[in-house]
Amino acid sequence: MNPFLNPLIGLPFLKNYFSVPNRLTRFNKKKMQDFRDKSLRKIIRYAYNVPVYQKKYHALGIKPDDIKGINDIVKLPLITKKDIIENFPDGVIPVGYDKSKGYVASTSGSSGKPVSIYLDFPTLSTGVLLFTRNGLFYNYNIRKVKIASIGTFLEGRIDRVVDDVIMSKINLFRKSNSVLSMNAFEPIKDIIKNLNDFQPDMIYTYPIILQHIAYFKKKGYCDKINPKVLQVGGYSMDKYTRDYIEDAFECKVFNVYQSVESCGDVSIECNHHTWHINYDFYNVEAMDENNKIVGPGEKGHMVITRLFGQGTPIIRYTGMDDWVTIIPEYECECGLITPIFKNGIEGRISARVILPDGRVYPAASFELVSLVLTELKTFKVTQFQTIQKKIDELEINLVIDDEIRDLGPSVDLIFDKVRKIYKEKCGPKVKVTVKEVKEIKSPKNKPAPLVISKVKLEEGYKILESN
Ligand SMILES: [Zn+2]
DSSP states (O other), X not given: OOGGGSHHHHHHHHHHHHHSTTHHHHSOHHHHHHHHHHHHHHXXXXXXXXXXXXXXXXXXXXXXXXXXXXXXXXXXOOBOHHHHHHHTTGGGSOTTOOGGGEEEEEOOOXXXXXXXXXXXXXXXXXXXXXXXXXXXXXXXXXXXXXXXEEEOOOTTBHHHHHIIIIITTGGGTSOTTOEEEEETTSOHHHHHHHHHHHOOSEEEEOHHHHHHXXXXXXXXXXXTOOOSXXXXXXXXXXXXXXXHHHHHHTSOEEEEEEETTTTEEEEEEOTTSOEEEOTTTEEEEEEOTTSOBOOTTOEEEEEEEEOSOSSSOOOSBOTTOBEEEEEEEEEOTTSOEEEEETTSOOOBSSSEXXXXXXXXXXXXXXXXXXXXXXXXXXXXXXXXXXXXEETTEEEEEEEEOGGXXXXXXXXXXXXXXXXXXXXXXXXXXXXXEEEEOSOXXXXXXXXXXXXXXXXXXXXXXXXXXXX
16 A cells, blocks of 8 residues: 555645745744754654663763753764664664564765664655755746656665655655656666656756766757756765756756755755755754864864654764854845855765875865866866875876867866866975876766875874874
8 A cells, every 4th residue: 555545644744745845934933943842852752762872861861851952952972873883773773663664774885884774654755855845946846847866776775765665656746757767877878868758857866977968968969858957966066067067958956965864855055056954854063073063154074963753863973974064044045044054065074185284175175176177167078086196196087078179278278277276285295197087987886086085094194193
C-alpha cells in the first residue's frame, strides 16, 4: 500500500504540503522561536531513548526537561561522526525501534569512513517537502515542474533511498512522469540523450556535471534542453563555473546545501544569491578547532541539529565537515529574514591547503583559476584543478576547449595569469606549474574536486607549530 494513503502519514504530510513552503514568511519572530523551541524539545525527548545520546546525556546529568528551547542547546554535548559509526546500528536508534520500518542511508565516505543512519517514511517525506519551498524561491509550480535529478542513485545512498521510498509514491501529489533520475557517472552522451528526450524545466546535479552538459549545450547537442532553473549541490560552485553554465543555458543556476544526515535542504540560495538557512527545520552553529562555538559572523566548522523526524536523531552533530560563516539574522532583498551562510559553504574541512609560512586555507577559498577566467571573460577552459603536490609545490591543470582555442585571450596569457595569481597568493617559496591536460579524472562515483592537497595533515600541523 502507498503509505501516503495511511491517514496517520498522509494527513500530516498534506497539512505540511500546504504550510511548509511559505512558513519562513508567514511566521513572525516569536512564532518561529516557539516553533523551533517546541521542535527541539520533541527531538530531545526522542533522543533520550537513543543509546548514543542517552549515554552522553546521563554522563553530564542532563534530563529532557533541562532543555526548554534552542537557547539551551549549548548545554548539550556534541555528537561526532565517530560516535554514529561506532554505535550503528542499535546505538543510533531508540531502544525497541522497529528496524523493518526504517531505511538505512549512507554517506559517500569522501572524507573518511561512510556514516550510516536510519530514516523512516515520515522523516524522508518531510525532507522532500522542503523541496517544495524551491517553487516559491524560483517561481514555478511544484506540482507540474519537470525535474531531472542527476545524482548518485546507488543502493543505500540517500538519492536512491528517497527515490525508492518517496518519489515512487508521490505521484498522488504531482503529475506522473515529471521526475527523471539518473546517475551522474553514466556516460555523458546517455545523460544528454535522456535530457533531450525528457525536456526538463529544472535540472538538479553536481556543478561539474552541469558544466559538462553546458559544454555540449554550447556545441549544439542539447537543443531540447532548455530549463527554466538549474540547481547544484554536493559542493559549492565557483564563479567561473556559474558564469559558464548560465552563459550556455541562458538561465540562472543556484546552490543548494543538503546531506544524508540532514535528510533535506539545509540551505537554498535565493535569487539574490543569499544562502538562506531553513531554520524551521535545522539549527546550525559553527565552532573552532577546540570545539568552542564561535560568534556570529565568524568562520567555523558546522554543527547541525535536525529539528524534525525520527530514526537516527541528529543533534549537535559535527560530522558534516564543512566551513561556514553564520549570520543569525539577515534581511535579504528577496524579502526573507532568516539566518544565512554568509559565503555559502566554504569548503570541506578535510580538504585544506597549508602553505610553508603557516597560512591555512579551506580548499574552496584556494581556488583562483576561476578569478582569472572571469576577469578575461573567456569560456575556453572546460575544466580545471589545483593540486598541492608538496607543501611548496603547486600544479594547476587546465582542459582547453579545442574548438575555441584560438578565439579571445590566448592560452599562453591564461596560463601566465594563473601562474601569477598563485605566485602572489603563495609567496616565493612555492613552485607553481600550470599545464594543459586532456582530461581531469573523477574519483569513482564522485565529481572531481577543484582543489586537492596531497600534503598530509600531520605535516601541516608541524608547520603550524613551528610558525
Ligand atoms: Zn534572499
